[in-house]
Amino acid sequence: MKKISLMGCPNVGKSVVFSRLTGVNVISSNYPGTTVDFTKGNTRIGGEKFGLIDVPGTYSLEPTSKAEEVALYMLQEGDIVIDVVDATHLERNLYLTLEIIGRKKPTIVALNLWDETKHLGIDIDVEKLEKLLDVPVVPTCAITGEGIKELAAKVGDAKPSKTIELMSEGERWLKIGEIIKEVQVVHHRHHTIWERIADTTVKPVTGIPIAILTILLTFLFIIVIGNWIVEHLMDPIFYNYYGPWIVGAVNSFSPEGLLHDILIGKSTVESLDFMQSFGLLTTGLYVPFDMVLPFVITFYFMLSLLEDVGYLPRLAVLVDTGLHKLGLHGSAIVPTILGFGCNVPGALATRILETRKQRFIAATLMAIAVPCMAQSAMIFGILGRYGMKWIIIVYCTLLVLYILLGLLLKKIVKGESPELLLEVPPYRKPDPLTLLKKTWTKAYGFLAEAVPFVILGVFIVNLLYVFGVIDVLSTVFSPVLTTLLGLPEGAIVALIMGFLRKDIAIGMLLPMDMSPQQLTISCVVLATYFPCIATFVVLLRELGIRDMLKAAGLMIVISLTVGIIMRLILIGI
Amino acid sequence: MELLSDMKPDRKAVPLTTLFPGERAKIISLGHGAGIQRHLRTMGLMEGKIVTIIAAQPARGPFVIDVEGTQIAIGRGMVRRILIQKI
Known part of the structure; x- marks a missing residue:
């Protein structure tokens, strides 16, 4: 049985993608770092059975906490990686993505929170991103279940990228800059009234x-x-x-x-x-x-x-x-x-x-x-x-x-x-x-x-x-x-x-x-x-x-x- | 425009702690060692980004800052070492 590791930064909705794919009651939270212990499940995609591992969220593969050390170890365990990316923060999420696909693991990228990009005035050219990364990219909205079927259907297409190599930190940020310039347009917007109200809960x-x-x-x-x-x-x-x-x-x-x-x-x-x-x-x-x-x-x-x-x-x-x-x-x-x-x-x-x-x-x-x-x-x-x-x-x-x-x-x-x-x-x-x-x-x-x-x-x-x-x-x-x-x-x-x-x-x-x-x-x-x-x-x-x-x-x-x-x-x- | 404002003498880099809520600034450097710098960047806190202060907790408590749509809670010691240019 092949193993799929589900990876991503904290708070990108990884656990929701996981429970969508497995149907298991997996706990997800709007608190970075809640999945500190990894969760395993099974899923059947196109007749083939896969083991699915929900890896703790990590910003990079150079770990800074114990929860992130677990993540690095789990990457090596899996045969295929589903990299869950917060589409509303594509730039910084791509750092982990480039680290993963630079290691030549067969990977699919899930652009999660896709629905929110529209509210935030963010346009992402998925096809171009797919071409630049040279791995399949699927927009998803795990909370509603949109795109999960498409994601599952593409598991078979996961492949090692030919365009992205392992590189130094500086090179990686430059590369990300190039990619963002090509695939993303952000329309300017003002703070909404709700965001201003939200801010009052952190002002002393x-x-x-x-x-x-x-x-x-x-x-x-x-x-x-x-x-x-x-x-x-x-x-x-x-x-x-x-x-x-x-x-x-x-x-x-x-x-x-x-x-x-x-x-x-x-x-x-x-x-x-x-x-x-x-x-x-x-x-x-x-x-x-x-x-x-x-x-x-x-x-x-x-x-x-x-x-x-x-x-x-x-x-x-x-x-x-x-x-x-x-x-x-x-x-x-x-x-x-x-x-x-x-x-x-x-x-x-x-x-x-x-x-x-x-x-x-x-x-x-x-x-x-x-x-x-x-x-x-x-x-x-x-x-x-x-x-x-x-x-x-x-x-x-x-x-x-x-x-x-x-x-x-x-x-x-x-x-x-x-x-x-x-x-x-x-x-x-x-x-x-x-x-x-x-x-x-x-x-x-x-x-x-x-x-x-x-x-x-x-x-x-x-x-x-x-x-x-x-x-x-x-x-x-x-x-x-x-x-x-x-x-x-x-x-x-x-x-x-x-x-x-x-x-x-x-x-x-x-x-x-x-x-x-x-x-x-x-x-x-x-x-x-x-x-x-x-x-x-x-x-x-x-x-x-x-x-x-x-x-x-x-x-x-x-x-x-x-x-x-x-x-x-x-x-x- | 950008270049001209950069050349004004009062536009030198100052610690992020000097920014008032509501003011906008551009991040010039992060300070700290390579490890923390990388961690900050992967959280969205990067040179060249626009930063604002959402809240500063009293008694040398942490800041909540906004970097182009991402809010980050960050200890004051770290904030002090981040250099910015007000815009």
Whole structure:
């Protein structure tokens, strides 16, 4: 099977071309550098099967970040290259194009965003461009699907160029100048009213209030709509239909005993308790589907909306100065925001940062002080009943930690923190279908990831109880938990579970009869002491074993310190 | 016209930081090492292009500049090393 690599500069709509060609739900974003991990798919063109690789966006083949190194490697992998070019910025996009076809790879050029060239008053002579480059050139508009068929039909015509050779940087720009002069005419135009409005979101006087408002509205939307889904959809399903049915079904073949307890705990039809029963089919499904999923959906809907509209790079500009104080720069806001959804993509997205120092700081801060949506939903669910005050204490503590630790790491971590350099793409109208598809893909990704781990976790904890391991561990760790942190010794089981999943771990605190103070301390300790297994594996891969060990050491020390301080403040000695 | 204005004594190259929002200027040189220069050029920031300032963040924060239709967020240290000629 031949391999096609899809290459192009960041933010040219490569991922949309990819999903058009494969039909796979591939995530694309209006944020440069979102595809940091490459995506593979298969497609059938004219009866022949092709493997398709969506390569991370890169401006040139001399890489400046880790994401771009991946791109270079992927070029060598492919047999055919589809070079996706932003037709509205032909000149600078041609640099990568000349680098690719100079290497004599069989190539087709897709002139994407073709429809926008007309609005912008840009005329491109496609035939002449084709002749000058000596490879097929196809105008496309991936969002609407125009030109994709033609593009696929020309895959067979991809060939090494005879006219373009590998050349030096200076020669390449000269060549590009010649090509542009021959194929492109730009009609002068003025800034539109919309562009002027768009500019207000990066000007500090207007931009900062707009950013605060945007974040508040996003937050409000996630909570209000999430709660609505819980109350009007998930709770009725669980309490009125699923609960009575599953209890009846299990009782019919196993009315009591070990199997019964592992499956549904001590639940009966009269007293359905999804939180405390701790059965695989009660708590194990209730936590991911009822308590977490609604908020994961609303979170990813809002994130996808902000991404597709193109707001995130603007946010990066506004927070840049602040993040520099923590040894990062504005782009680090992206892994951080992704981390609020799930730390795994957050950790992957640290690749958009240029240096090892930045990646270490961003990943460590995220793992310690950024709770994922599953965790947040549970913190709200469990602490919310005692009042907003406790939730605010948890998040303020994490925020203070984020800042203090960042200030410290900036000083002690060796290496450079370069300045922000980021393309700010124009605002784009999001396509509702793409938006829903994206939200669904990410929510599904959450379920695929969370449900098996939650079920496994509930199973393991049941076994640990059955075999008395929990009692032993409780006694062993009682000095730390009870004496230092002021928590009941049974809280150890939540910490063990936290290695697997933090959401269910927080859920386990509920039956322990803790005071709101103890719950607050537990939530902060659970958030900070160690990442969940999925995040740990990704961090290990991204940071390497030495840096991961350093980060893990920091986590344990900080978690314990913060826990003790909170205990002294909230509970006393 | 172009040549005449180039010869005026006040049209010497100055750092991009001195440009006010709304003013237009021509990029004369990029400064920096070869690697960063190449990266800037591939982003559209090239000698001879017309640049304007969209926004400058306070407290020595980054700039958002427009180079012939491409907006780029760029740290102030880099902006300082880019030399321009006002037009």
